[in-house]
Amino acid sequence: MTNRCPIRSGMTNGVMKIVFLDAITMGDASLEEMAALGELSCYPSSTAEEARERVKDADVACLNKVIVDQAFLDAAPKLRLICEAGTGINNIDVNLCEERGVIVRNVAAYSTDSVAQTAWMHILNLAGRAFHYQEFVRSGAYSHNPVHVDYAHPFTELAGKVLGVVGMGAIGQKVAAIGKAFGMEVIYYSTSGTGHCKDYPSVDLEELLKRADVITIHAPYNQRTAGLIGYQELAKMKTSAILVNTGRGGIAVEEDLAKALDEGLIAGAALDVYVKEPLPADSPLMHLQHPERLLLSPHIAWYSREARARLAHEMAQNIAKGW
Numbered sequence: 001m002t003n004r005c006p007i008r009s010g011m012t013n014g015v016m017k018i019v020f021l022d023a024i025t026m027g028d029a030s031l032e033e034m035a036a037l038g039e040l041s042c043y044p045s046s047t048a049e050e051a052r053e054r055v056k057d058a059d060v061a062c063l064n065k066v067i068v069d070q071a072f073l074d075a076a077p078k079l080r081l082i083c084e085a086g087t088g089i090n091n092i093d094v095n096l097c098e099e100r101g102v103i104v105r106n107v108a109a110y111s112t113d114s115v116a117q118t119a120w121m122h123i124l125n126l127a128g129r130a131f132h133y134q135e136f137v138r139s140g141a142y143s144h145n146p147v148h149v150d151y152a153h154p155f156t157e158l159a160g161k162v163l164g165v166v167g168m169g170a171i172g173q174k175v176a177a178i179g180k181a182f183g184m185e186v187i188y189y190s191t192s193g194t195g196h197c198k199d200y201p202s203v204d205l206e207e208l209l210k211r212a213d214v215i216t217i218h219a220p221y222n223q224r225t226a227g228l229i230g231y232q233e234l235a236k237m238k239t240s241a242i243l244v245n246t247g248r249g250g251i252a253v254e255e256d257l258a259k260a261l262d263e264g265l266i267a268g269a270a271l272d273v274y275v276k277e278p279l280p281a282d283s284p285l286m287h288l289q290h291p292e293r294l295l296l297s298p299h300i301a302w303y304s305r306e307a308r309a310r311l312a313h314e315m316a317q318n319i320a321k322g323w
Contacts, residue, residue: 004114017039018061021042021054023044026311034315034319038319052071056077058078060079060083063085064086066091069093073093087111103323113218114302115246118301119216120178120296132292136153162187163179164187165216165218167247168197187207191220191228212241217248229253234266244269245269250275
C-alpha cells in the first residue's frame with residue numbers, strides 16, 4: 001500500500017521542506033495535514049545512501065526505521081527537526097543530534113489501545129487454542145470425531161490466573177486493566193527499578209516468573225531489558241505458562257525461547273517483535289519441532305487504522321511546533 005500524500009506538494013520556494021524517508025510504514029494513512037505545513041516529499045523507503053541524498057536540503061526529516069548517525073547528519077546541513085514516526089528512537093543518535101542543534105520528537109501513546117488489543121489477541125489465542133480449533137474443524141477431523149467436542153484439547157480459563165506484566169507504563173496498565181476484567185490477579189515487574197504504579201503489586205523478576213500464568217512484555221529496549229528473559233528465566237516459569245512479547249525484540253532471547261518451547265519448559269509464546277525485522281527465514285523461531293506452541297505476527301501491534309491516523313496527526317503537530 002502507498003500512503004495518500006503528494007510526491008511534491010508544489011509549494012513555492014522558501015517554505016519548510018519536509019522529507020518522509022520511509023513513508024510506506026504509514027500504509028494508507030493520510031499525510032495531508034503534514035503536507036499542508038510545507039513542501040512534502042514522500043519516499044516509500046530509503047537506503048542509508050538514498051536517505052543522505054534526500055535530506056540534503058530538508059528542514060524536517062520524518063522517519064520510522066532509518067538510521068540517524070553522523071553520516072546522515074553531515075549530509076543534512078539545513079536539518080532542524082527529526083520526527084520519529086513512532087515512540088522508540090533507538091535508531092537515532094540523540095546525543096549527536098543535540099550537539100548539532102537538531103531537535104528530535106517522537107509520538108507517545110498513539111498506539112496504546114492498538115498494542116493492548118494485539119497483546120490480548122495473542123493471549124486469548126494461546127489460552128483459548130483458537131488456531132488449533134480452527135484447523136481441527138477445517139481439516140475435517142471434527143467431522144469424523146466420535147463426539148461433539150474436541151475432548152483431547154481443552155482450553156484454559158484466565159479467571160483466577162496470575163497476569164505478570166513486564167513494564168507497567170501506559171500500555172502495560174491498559175493490558176493489566178483488561179486482565180483484571182477477566183478476573184485475573186495482576187502483578188508487575190518494573191524494568192526501571194521504580195514501581196510507580198500503585199494499582200497492582202510490584203514484584204522482582206524472579207517472583208513474577210515463578211508466579212505468573214501469563215507474562216506479557218511492554219518495556220522499552222535498553223541496557224536494563226536487553227536479554228532480560230533468557231533460558232534460565234524461562235526455566236523458572238510454570239510449564240503451563242505462556243509468554244507474549246509486543247514490546248521490543250531482544251528482551252526475550254529468541255534462540256533460548258525456541259529451545260524452551262521445544263523442550264516444553266513453557267506451554268506457549270507469541271511474538272510481534274524481533275531482534276531483526278523482518279524476521280529472517282533462518283531464525284530458530286521459524287524451525288521449531290513444536291511450531292504449534294508459538295504464534296508469530298509481523299510487528300503489527302501498532303498498526304491499526306486508528307493508531308496510524310493518530311500517529312500522522314501527532315507528527316504534523318510536532319512539525320507545526322517548529323523549533
